Amino acid sequence: MNPVALISGGGNGIGRAVAHRMAAAGMTVVVADYDHAAAEQVRGEVVDAGGKADALSVDVTVAREVKALVTDVAKRFGRVDVLANIAGGSFYTKRIEDFTWAEWKQVIDTNLKGAFLMCREVAPLMQQQKSGRILNTASNYGITGSAMRAPYSAAKAGIIAFTRSLALELAPDGIRVNTVAPGPTDTPRVMEKETPEERRQRWQAAIPLGRTGKPEDLAELYYFLTTPESAAITGQTFHCNGGLL
């Protein structure tokens, strides 16, 4: 039986590229996304490319939805070998005094609580298997902070410490937990907000490799962290940002 990879936020951007990469390596991918049409689209792409995939809907901020998702995955496949928590986003760029409590909670819950809820449901399966790899997603902003993105930066810094704690908790069961921290990455969501030229002007000078990231660049790193080559790696943060940070 193929290893099973559950990918939250798998319908778009980095999550979509990760779904493709894992499927190309022979994993059965479960594309879980808030946007069901997007998840279905990626499922179709993976299957057309000769891979195995399923698409499921989930709002990672809602505990019962996450529980239902993981129960469904366990019923269909009986196991989860890789959990990639990629659902997230900064949603807003504005000053702290302009953030409402509801907006703060939306950003924190999507980026941080979502990873907690997914890990809480999936970890017991991995503990039974005595194996598993969990990949959480932070950001360079989790280290540097970012003006106008205080909740997002806080959530992403939280992911790094959450990952370290969970790595220690799950290490005795042979489960590895690591963080991938993307830099500026050309996902459809960010590309809607600026032209390629604006983006180039904003980032080129700051990034030693002279370009922003592609979702595929990140997907290679997520994939590496699932392979036996990374067997001795847990609790770590892996930046992939062209040298920005």
Next chain:
Amino acid sequence: MRLQNKVALITGGAQGLGRAIALGMGREGAKVVVADLQVEKAKIVAGELEALGAAAIGVEVNVANETSVKKLAEQTFSRFGRVDILVNDAGVYLKSPVVSKSEEDWDKTINVNLGGNFLCARAFVPAMRKQKSGRIISLASSIAHTGASEFADYAASKAGIIGFVKALARELGPDGITVNAICPGSANTSMPRSHRSEDEVMARLRATPLGHVLEPEDIAGPILFLASDAAAYITGQAYNINCGTVMI
């Protein structure tokens, strides 16, 4: 095979971790220069690589000696014509408290561990710049983050490597060259055995969150990843490989 037609040079490649890296590179299709102070051992590893079907040479080098590093570069270019991957693994690990550490030991540790990175960069970067591609991967250590009693020079040299790698990544990024460090925890090689008993070494190696003894191959794997096209967008990083003992 991820490194077909690439030329990889590993300093300190004659034994332990360096040897595992050299063999890994060869298995991935690279032509390999095994550079080491102990040239006879380097030639043995080159022979092992040839037995795997990889072109290889064993070359003598003292990475803390500019003339010696220049000779290594000449031999590399005359045999293989280029260099795509430089792995800086040559290092020394000398124990003594700071108050009684000799100036000779201090100089040796800093000049070999850190200075070797500088001299090798100077010798091989011009060719990488012309190619508009290259990978430099330097072995730092968990000790760069944690320190280690009676190894202050070693800790300083390894932390220095991280700073050097980050600066060099910024300098060479525009030329498409990536520069990264790897920070391994204590591994199952001769290095920890130089100052501890076998029982003590094994007990310490087992005492990790993953309960897994860190083997040279566990460190070579991530280095192969960084050397491959899959890691094209990763530069200026210091990745930790330590079975969960240090998280920073």
